[in-house]
Ligand SMILES: [Zn+2]
């Protein structure tokens with residue numbers, strides 16, 4: 265409905281005011297802080313169209329964070345009028361026939377205003393804490409909530425909406441609200457209608473809201489005496505817990521469960537609940553579903569040693585075929601002299617072992633020793649001085665002694681131009697490598713010029729090209745020229761070479777002789793990357809509570825008296841999972857613990873998948889997993905069933921005439937265990 269400006273305005277005041285904010289919902293006349301605020305006056309006017317206009321404005325304004333109830337004195341009080349009427353009508357069953365017959369329009373309107381008024385309160389409280397405080401402290405608030413809970417039934421859409429607003433408002437009061445004792449008249453307690461609501465409504469929002477009210481109520485220790493083991497709220501939270509994808513609903517269920525289990529007697533009673541094992545399972549599943557993990561690789565191998573990769577451009581000279589042919593037939597010692605001149609150069613700080621020297625000679629000439637005389641090793645070494653007068657054969661003192669020839673070194677070949685080597689005549693061309701690609705091309709053209717006019721095969725290395733005319737052959741050989749840049753590496757090839765040890769020399773002339781480096785071992789493990797959300801933590805608290813009450817008596821020391829020195833291992837077990845004797849618990853409690861431990865042993869695998877970044881919380885998980893393996897092996901031992909299993913030995917010593925129990929755990933074989941038992945039983949007696 266359009267706003268009608270006030271009739272009385274003077275040019276005077278209009279000029280004196282700052283420029284009005286005309287943004288929607290921020291106009292001065294809506295938020296004017298005075299008892300004669302136009303909306304308040306409209307509400308109180310009793311004129312239906314005015315009231316409707318005011319509610320329309322307020323419904324929009326209540327979502328504005330600047331909207332404050334206390335800035336319009338009297339507004340809160342006035343707003344309560346319509347919901348109160350709504351409740352009174354419900355109490356009198358006046359709406360009963362509304363689903364069948366149309367209501368009078370005036371009632372229909374008032375009913376709508378009742379819903380609107382609550383909606384305004386609820387929204388205003390949600391966007392601004394000051395509004396929530398104002399409502400909570402209002403004298404009519406708790407009465408309105410209680411009478412609504414008791415008189416409005418969730419049997420129509422309007423009533424469900426009404427109850428939703430009421431329960432939402434009650435959430436601001438619930439944390440500090442103390443429930444009246446069970447003996448007091450229940451009309452002044454919100455507990456029964458809330459439980460009834462949970463049991464009856466299928467509406468998700470209403471379930472979430474009323475369950476929230478309940479867990480807030482029971483988070484207050486003063487109210488825990490009103491908890492019951494078969495509460496409909498517990499059944500509801502167990503019923504909706506499996507809806508893991510509905511985070512909001514599951515969150516509320518877990519919160520209620522935690523409030524319920526926080527009371528020790530409720531937790532003990534819950535161990536007997538038929539849904540207890542599946543609930544434990546769900547709580548762990550919930551934690552797993554909210555787990556944020558990342559896979560990390562951990563290197564557990566030793567350190568790796570690398571060296572920057574480099575190409576071997578300088579190499580020791582090897583005899584070419586021509587050089588060898590020229591040498592073989594020469595008479596000794598002339599042959600040895602010529603061989604040395606080809607293979608070695610004088611180098612004052614150079615050094616070669618005499619063995620290397622002899623081996624090099626021997627490897628070349630031994631194949632021809634049948635036809636041509638071979639020198640003995642000592643002669644070869646002596647000849648070094650003839651060819652290289654400044655070189656000297658000497659013995660380096662050890663240990664170990666080294667026999668070397670100093671002053672010579674291997675002749676080196678520069679291999680940097682190797683890629684410009686001509687491979688014509690099927691790699692037989694013996695001209696030295698060219699210095700560049702263009703020089704090589706000039707050289708190849710010389711080969712081609714001798715080719716006959718009608719053409720021939722390409723003679724480059726192993727080129728399979730079919731015969732080509734001379735002209736085309738010139739173009740074809742261009743494909744064999746190396747690129748000006750050195751060949752690029754494969755993208756996966758690293759810039760470093762992995763060496764077997766830091767002492768290893770790199771580069772070596774023959775890379776295939778380099779030993780294989782030690783194996784690199786990496787482990788891939790999953791690690792939590794973020795802290796779990798609060799619902800996971802609450803789930804963990806619930807699991808922890810159940811764990812503590814299921815396992816308490818296992819750690820409790822057995823009572824020691826004249827007859828019993830506390831050998832729990834001597835009780836024969838059928839189940840293999842029973843509390844030790846004398847734990848001071850009633851049969852029902854022992855049965856509950858047995859159920860609890862059985863349930864925990866079933867979720868052990870699931871628990872092992874839980875990862876939490878916080879060490880303390882992770883410690884809880886580890887404790888749960890470990891205590892089960894301990895209790896299992898302990899009970900196995902007590903059943904005397906398995907050789908070598910864990911023996912729990914209660915060694916009794918007498919100290920000041922009073923028995924002191926020392927618990928010792930031994931991992932011993934059946935035989936040894938029997939001996940131990942006999943020995944200590946005798947000692948103890
Ligand atoms: Zn050539």
Ligand SMILES: [Zn+2]
Pocket residue numbers: 722723724727728729740741744
């Ligand atoms: Zn070719």
